[in-house]
Amino acid sequence: MTQSTSQATHHSASQPDRESAAIASVPTGLYAGGRWSTTARTMPVHDPSTSEVLTEVADAGPEEAAATLDAAAAAQAGWAATPPRERSEILARAYRLMVEEAERLALIMTLEMGKPLAEARGEVAYAAEFFRWFAEEAVRIDGGYMTAPAGDSRFLVAREPVGPCLLITPWNFPLAMGTRKIGPALAAGCTSVIKPASHTPLSILALAEVLERAGVPDGVVNVVTTSRSNDVMTPLILDPRSRKLSFTGSTEVGKSLLELAAKTVMRTSMELGGNAPFLVFADADLDAAVEGALAAKMRNIGQACTAANRILVQDTVAEEFAERLTRRMAELPLGRGVEDGVVVGPLINAGAVDKVTELVGDAVGRGARVRLGGERIDRPGHFYPATVLTGVPAEAELCSTEIFGPVAAISTFETEEEAVAIANDTPYGLVSYLFTTDLARGFRVSHALEAGMVGLNRGVVSNPAAPFGGVKESGVGREGGFSGIDEFLETKYISVGL
Known part of the structure; x- marks a missing residue:
């Protein structure tokens, strides 16, 4: 049987202009502490359907990338102290902005990753839903209180943000894998540094600008793009200020990251390969x-x-x-x-x-x-x-x-x-x-x-709204659902003497 390779109908003659405008709307620098800056090197982003270069983005080295963790660490205490309702409202605004700008975000994704525009629109909708879901979860972080069995004290159980997070996203779902990590981090009161895949950095860069307009404070979300992932991320992972690593990608790379994270006993979430x-x-x-x-x-x-x-x-x-x-x-x-x-x-x-x-x-x-x-x-x-x-x-x-x-x-x-x-x-x-x-x-x-x-x-x-994740060599932890925010919270027990 012969597969149909007929080309679908092209858009109007203005389509190249729309593509150029979409790419031009994306910031291309290093985003740290609420500021965009250039780096000594840049790296090309290609259209996989033509192999042509779409644009050049920052190609950070270790010293340049360090600014992102510096910003996240500096902003952590203030963001953790932000009222849950305020965090919720920021996420809700980000959700609405993504819905309003769905067509632009979908076109950016299709150009850098190649997936059909209909699927890209679906991913934008899916990605936005993580912000809406975790906007609702931000105000539902619970704790506990109980009497000690002996009756001489009380147990208080509090759930607190784990701290600055490193978020590494893949190229195949460049926007949804970002919101699936950033959403619960923001809701829990964690700052973050996100590193998108070098093949598809534009979706996350565009998302950072959306979050900025939604009211995310300076330094709470930071973005580093690089072609030298190992050189850049290793010192960030080993830095004791980093307290959480969330990675989506291959099992091989995930295992290497788990070995690194073990050196500081860092909390990890790993969504790895499948079969x-x-x-x-x-x-x-x-x-x-x-x-x-x-x-x-x-x-x-x-x-x-x-x-x-x-x-x-x-x-x-x-x-x-x-x-x-x-x-x-x-x-x-x-x-x-x-x-x-x-x-x-x-x-x-x-x-x-x-x-x-x-x-x-x-x-x-x-x-x-x-x-x-x-x-x-x-x-x-x-x-x-x-x-x-x-x-x-x-x-x-x-x-x-x-x-x-x-x-x-x-x-x-x-x-x-x-x-x-x-x-x-x-x-x-x-x-x-x-x-x-x-x-x-x-x-x-x-x-x-x-x-x-x-x-x-x-x-x-x-x-x-469902917990996403695997067993065996497919991963550790869950993303989304009621358990998604748990990955970004620590449990603290306080014993109260009477």
């Missing part, structure tokens, strides 16, 4: 399962830690499911994310295309069948077509490696027990998906799956 299984049982609603697989696989062009990495289908319906999924994926238009109707945008860089190409080649070499796509596209930018593979053997490298591309790899199973065993046969445990119309099976398998999150008859699980 999500997507189980389809014979009794599933196949139409719903196909749409769920499409959502779980193709969100962000497959570049998501929550992406369905291994699609496991019960053997009696595997062929029908594969045919339906192939038809749907063949219909997805490919092109620049700013073009109307595009679903398959570019991957983040040439290395990402090389990785997907190698993984597909390895699977095919081991016996997998290409039902759709399977070969890189000869055009400017970093594109790879929507691809469907069937008969993927367990020893294929993509069964143990995050694909991070638009490749649906389908394997089969016979029994429920086999499905669960295959799904859990991985060091990762971020999210799992299953489709079945048998309620008992749904609950049984959901509890048997070793994952921090489960999508039962759903292909998307992310929600600001």
Whole structure:
């Protein structure tokens, strides 16, 4: 089956002007203590759909980056003492500003990251919701009071901000991963230094300007952009003034950061890699399962830690499911994310295309069948077509490696027990998906799956009101939901003598 590569309709002739205006609206310096400043070096930000340079931003070195932690540490006491209602109102204003400026923020994200504009708009809405959620949580930080068992004292339990935080965000969801960390930090009374990925710094830089207008005091949120992450972040992590590290990214980098954080016994939250299984049982609603697989696989062009990495289908319906999924994926238009109707945008860089190409080649070499796509596209930018593979053997490298591309790899199973065993046969445990119309099976398998999150008859699980995070090598801690603010609070016990 041949995938449609027809280009979606272009915007009007003024679209290049809108793109230029969006990029020009973003500050490009180091943001410390409420001030923007230049650095000795700059680094380019590329459009992955054309490989062209969009703009240059600050490329901070260790000494320049130190100013951001200095500012965060200086502002910590004042921000911690700010009334919760005031913190809440600032977050609520930031939420409203993001909603008002959604189109500009979405266009900035699409230009620097490549995801389709429709998805970027969805991410802006999702990102803004973290500010609204934590605006509500800021005034609900609780404590405790009880009588000691012996009756001779009272126990007071207070929850206080952990202190200055280091927040490191990935390139694939450049805005939402920022608000998911900044929101609870602000609500809890913590200042922060945020370092966005070097591929996609513009979304966070634009967000910093929004927060400034929302009334966040100088030094409470600071931004450092750099191409030398290790050189810049290591001294900040080892600085005893830094009391919290929140990172979203690969398990390999997360492990290195945990080792560093251990040197000062710093609080950590880690949202790391995944290898999500997507189980389809014979009794599933196949139409719903196909749409769920499409959502779980193709969100962000497959570049998501929550992406369905291994699609496991019960053997009696595997062929029908594969045919339906192939038809749907063949219909997805490919092109620049700013073009109307595009679903398959570019991957983040040439290395990402090389990785997907190698993984597909390895699977095919081991016996997998290409039902759709399977070969890189000869055009400017970093594109790879929507691809469907069937008969993927367990020893294929993509069964143990995050694909991070638009490749649906389908394997089969016979029994429920086999499905669960295959799904859990991985060091990762971020999210799992299953489709079945048998309620008992749904609950049984959901509890048997070793994952921090489960999508039962759903292909998307992310929600600001729910705890996001994994088990095993997929992470430590949770973001969002009622537990999201806990990661930024310390518990203090006060014993009161009578």
